[in-house]
Amino acid sequence: xxxxxxxxxxxxxxxxATVLLTxxxxxxxxxxxxxxxxxxxxxEITDDMDDPAIWGKNFPHQYDSYLRTADMRRTxxxxxxxxxxxxxxxxxxxxxxxxxxxxxxxxxxxxxxYAFSKDFREERGHAYMLSDQIFTERQNVTKQPxxxxxxxxxxxxxxxxxxxxxxxxGFEEMNKIPYKEIVHSVNHPVxxxxxxxxxxxxxxxxxxxxxxxxxxxKATQGIKEYDVNKMATRQEMRTFxxxxxxxxxxxKGADKRLTYPWADGLKADQILEYYKKDGHKDWVxxxxxxxxxxxxxxxxxxxxxxxxxxxxxxxxxxxxxxxRVGAMKITNHHVxxxxxxxxxxxxxxxxxxxxxxxxxxxxxQDRHMELRNIAFDALVDYIKDLKEFKDIxxxxxxxxxxxxxxxxxxxxxxxxxFVEAENSSGFHAPQESARVLGxxxxxxxxxxxxxxxxxxxxxxAK
Amino acid sequence: MSKLxxxxxxxxxxxxxxxxxxxxxxxxxxxxSDDPKACVNCHxxxxxxxxxxxxxxxxxxxxxxCHLPHNIVGKYAVKALNGFxxxxxxxxxxxxxxxxxxEHSLKVVKSSCLSCHQPMVQAMNHGGKNIxxxxxxxxxxxxxxxxx
Numbered sequence: 231x232x233x234x235x236x237x238x239x240x241x242x243x244x245x246x247a248t249v250l251l252t253x254x255x256x257x258x259x260x261x262x263x264x265x266x267x268x269x270x271x272x273x274e275i276t277d278d279m280d281d282p283a284i285w286g287k288n289f290p291h292q293y294d295s296y297l298r299t300a301d302m303r304r305t306x307x308x309x310x311x312x313x314x315x316x317x318x319x320x321x322x323x324x325x326x327x328x329x330x331x332x333x334x335x336x337x338x339x340x341x342x343x344y345a346f347s348k349d350f351r352e353e354r355g356h357a358y359m360l361s362d363q364i365f366t367e368r369q370n371v372t373k374q375p376x377x378x379x380x381x382x383x384x385x386x387x388x389x390x391x392x393x394x395x396x397x398x399x400g401f402e403e404m405n406k407i408p409y410k411e412i413v414h415s416v417n418h419p420v421x422x423x424x425x426x427x428x429x430x431x432x433x434x435x436x437x438x439x440x441x442x443x444x445x446x447x448k449a450t451q452g453i454k455e456y457d458v459n460k461m462a463t464r465q466e467m468r469t470f471x472x473x474x475x476x477x478x479x480x481x482k483g484a485d486k487r488l489t490y491p492w493a494d495g496l497k498a499d500q501i502l503e504y505y506k507k508d509g510h511k512d513w514v515x516x517x518x519x520x521x522x523x524x525x526x527x528x529x530x531x532x533x534x535x536x537x538x539x540x541x542x543x544x545x546x547x548x549x550x551x552x553x554r555v556g557a558m559k560i561t562n563h564h565v566x567x568x569x570x571x572x573x574x575x576x577x578x579x580x581x582x583x584x585x586x587x588x589x590x591x592x593x594x595q596d597r598h599m600e601l602r603n604i605a606f607d608a609l610v611d612y613i614k615d616l617k618e619f620k621d622i623x624x625x626x627x628x629x630x631x632x633x634x635x636x637x638x639x640x641x642x643x644x645x646x647x648f649v650e651a652e653n654s655s656g657f658h659a660p661q662e663s664a665r666v667l668g669x670x671x672x673x674x675x676x677x678x679x680x681x682x683x684x685x686x687x688x689x690x691a692k
Numbered sequence: 693m694s695k696l697x698x699x700x701x702x703x704x705x706x707x708x709x710x711x712x713x714x715x716x717x718x719x720x721x722x723x724x725s726d727d728p729k730a731c732v733n734c735h736x737x738x739x740x741x742x743x744x745x746x747x748x749x750x751x752x753x754x755x756x757x758c759h760l761p762h763n764i765v766g767k768y769a770v771k772a773l774n775g776f777x778x779x780x781x782x783x784x785x786x787x788x789x790x791x792x793x794x795e796h797s798l799k800v801v802k803s804s805c806l807s808c809h810q811p812m813v814q815a816m817n818h819g820g821k822n823i824x825x826x827x828x829x830x831x832x833x834x835x836x837x838x839x840x
Contacts, residue, residue, distance in 0.1 A: 236696055244703035248710060255714040257783050265735040554789050557735045573788045581834060583792075 264556035275428040280387045282421040296563035299355035305569040307655040310352040321365040327352040343516025345372040359419040374409035375486040381475035383416035386436045401438040405486045425471040433467040437474040443490025468544035473530035496531040498648040498666045518616035520636035525647035532652045536659030598656025605667040608674040615681045635680040642673035726756045734782045743839040758804045805829040
């Protein structure tokens with residue numbers, strides 16, 4: 231080896247070794263630093279700031295993950311694909327999600343005569359909740375009230391403004407104003423302020439409809455004058471903040487007051503019982519003339535019937551699991567299907583391989599979808615049966631059997647829709663979903679017996 | 693001594709010094725011991741340590757008693773292998789979190805259970821319903837060491 235070559239190798243080797251060692255040293259330093267820190271208050275946040283970007287300055291990790299709700303990914307049965315959309319003057323979106331009405335045309339039959347039969351797309355992440363509602367075709371075929379904004383926008387600051395600081399008063403005002411007039415008063419989809427108290431960051435419920443609904447439900451359990459913001463535990467709040475919107479609801483009376491029908495309980499048949507007493511109907515079915523109901527998205531109600539709720543698990547545990555960023559433990563604000571994040575969402579509790587957990591969940595969903603399809607076919611068959619009596623006006627020619635048959639459509643359809651509209655493809659409470667679908671099929675069976683009798687009667691009458 | 697050798701030695705000294713400093717700064721020496729504090733050198737283990745302190749085995753078993761084989765050769769071989777894997781994973785940050793135990797480490801833990809409890813569970817390991825599946829103590833007793 232020549233001398234110069236030796237020096238070259240020694241210097242080069244030492245340089246490489248030094249680089250690697252220094253890199254390691256710096257990495258160890260970084261890891262040690264991570265373990266020290268927590269959170270820096272950069273800006274003062276007040277109770278009037280609904281812009282999540284400002285909150286994000288103090289909570290950059292949470293904000294980053296919140297922004298990722300714009301992702302479009304799907305699981306076997308849920309989630310959404312990005313479909314290109316040519317922007318028009320009426321609808322400037324350049325991507326939309328797939329049209330569910332085309333995926334399953336039976337939905338159009340179930341909702342005949344209602345705005346949902348015109349446009350019903352796969353639900354996207356929270357980032358799209360406002361724009362997807364503003365630009366849905368449903369806005370053009372019907373006139374919506376401001377009530378819709380309760381769950382599609384960050385409305386807390388607007389409530390305060392409309393109610394002079396009283397959110398319940400503001401809520402009542404907002405509901406009365408037509409959607410197209412009030413929509414310009416909101417700026418963001420659901421944001422930090424809707425679930426967090428800016429002074430302490432603790433969770434809070436800001437939606438009067440939930441405050442009233444949960445009070446009515448707690449009363450059924452013998453708890454009087456329940457005040458959710460004072461009496462709920464932290465773990466309960468981690469479900470209640472989601473339950474502010476992911477529920478069954480209706481617009482009560484001329485004031486279009488958003489109401490959660492929980493005074494008889496949270497189960498589908500208890501809610502149906504409530505509507506029976508209340509007399510509420512959503513629309514008259516275009517193909518059968520029956521007064522029917524549209525179930526919304528009762529994730530909160532259905533989840534409460536399942537084993538995870540029983541075990542004290544909250545929505546946030548699976549849909550916004552804790553994750554480590556550096557040495558901090560933060561709540562992931564990228565709300566999504568747990569199936570897209572099995573390690574953090576499921577394996578915190580389930581000491582089982584990822585593949586096995588996914589297979590378990592999909593087995594539940596496969597079986598659920600099979601039963602759901604059986605129930606859906608039964609319902610659609612029944613709607614076809616009732617078509618032949620559509621022209622009979624019960625106010626002119628009263629017929630108890632036909633009235634009952636139409637009522638059975640209402641019941642069967644609501645029970646089916648309750649399960650169908652619930653986002654989890656049966657996973658939140660598999661046995662409860664099956665029970666409700668079974669009830670729906672039972673209503674159809676009873677109805678078809680009446681139809682057979684009606685056919686005989688009308689034949690002999692001719 | 694030729695000038696070239698002097699250069700070699702100086703460079704070697706610098707690298708050695710930097711290496712030693714990094715080793716001490718990272719508390720590398722603690723890995724030779726059985727002290728559970730060595731395991732929380734990386735903060736990812738904080739929760740495990742916290743729950744071990746409150747756990748039922750706290751008075752009779754430390755991390756190494758369950759996670760390493762009970763013979764001197766196996767102990768240091770596995771310690772070296774795990775130590776390397778852990779530091780590489782923590783440096784590169786490419787591991788699942790919650791941490792998942794590897795097949796190999798699970799076997800070590802299972803045999804550690806037996807090394808203390810063998811006399812009591814002798815009969816349970818024979819004629820299991822599924823002969824392909826070894827009896828796994830942790831399947832039921834998952835909280836005895838630490839929660840996660």
